[in-house]
Amino acid sequence: MMSELPVEQVRTLLAVVDEGTFDAAAAALHVTPSAVSQRVKALEQRTGRVLLQRTKPVRPTESGAVLVRFARQLARLERDAWGELGLSGGGEPTRVSVAVNADSLATWFLPALTRVAGLCFELHREDEDHTAALLREGLVMAAVTSSPDPVPGCTVRPLGRMRYLPVAAPAFAATHLDGRPLAEALPAAPVVTFDRRDDFQDGFVRRLGAGAAGRLRHSVPTSEGFVEAVTAGLGWGMVPEAQAGPLLDRGRLVVLAPGAWMDVALHWQQWRLDSPALAALADAVITTAAETLRR
Known part of the structure; x- marks a missing residue:
């Protein structure tokens, strides 16, 4: 019966995943590629599971992701222990990896980080519907996500709601909407989307009773670029109210359906x-979210 997970083997697995190849992991660990391969095979034999997909770059299997997450948590605890002992832990800065959606990154999330001193942040930008997957794979320690269901081994706390408004440039609205009902006009009008997975605009059109947004779609995969594309008149789109507000005040955007919006719970x-590092970051994020997001 397996009584423990050999730390050396688990750390080697993590190095292979992080470096992408067995050779690169060997260089990072200052051992031979043969030693790396033997450690990984020994861990697979010990667990009775295939832990890696031998692709380029290497990717963990579902079982491998569990051990990768364990390895990162082990490293986090080790660094925290060094810190509590007043030791440097090898001189490495305290690094925290976080997955966050683009709209939060462009509006309220970065000010939260300024409230925490002494940490080195590694941010992974991902849609809020998919950030939990990065937690599950052990790639990040924390995430802003739309899912209220905790990933195994994680805790979850509500942050608030981000409100999105259906907006367009005034000239675009005059040309493509022309006073017609939105359920009739929007399915035929050009639309801006974040990427191919983005169906947020489609969801708004479906709420109006129509099928989906138009087929002429411009994909702009940054939050700032998305807003600029809508403001430039490329198409209409759902824009966070924090970004839309100043542009509405200046007359550069108009709301297509006053009193209509879509909220995303984060x-x-x-x-x-x-x-301590994760606790300090969580306090800062939750405090900032309470000040900026809708309850």
Whole structure:
């Protein structure tokens, strides 16, 4: 019966995933590629699971992701222990990896980070519907996500709601809407989307009783670029009210359906660890969200 997970083997697995190849992991660990391969094989034999997809770059299997997450948590606890002992832990800065959606990153999330001193942040930009997957794979320690269901080994806390308004440039609205009912006009009008997975605009059109947004779609995969594309008149789109507000005040955007909006509930998920670094970050994020998001 397996009694423990050999730390050396688990750390080697993490190095292979992070570096992408066995050779690169060997260089990072200052051992031979043969030693790396033997450690990974020994861990697979010990767990009775295939842990890696031998692709380029290497990717963990579902079982491998569990051990990768464990390895990162182990490293986090080790660094915290060094810090509590007043030691440098090898001189490495305290690094925290977080997955966050583009709209939060462009509006309220970065000010939250300024409230935490002494941490080095590694941000992964991902749609709020998919950030939890990065937690599940062990790639990040915490995430802003739309899912209220905690990833195994994580805690979840509500942050608030981000409100999106259906807007367009005034000239665009005059040309493509022309006073017609939105359920009739929007399915035929050009639309701006974030990427191919973005169906947020379609969801708004479906709420109006129509099928979907128009087929002429411009994909702009940054939050700032998305707003600029809508403001330039490329198409209409759902824009966070924090970004839309100043442009509405200046007359550069108009709301297509006054009194209509879509809210996205956001949550904070993080590893269930007694980590001072994660606790400080969580306090800062939750405080900032309470000041900026809708309840």
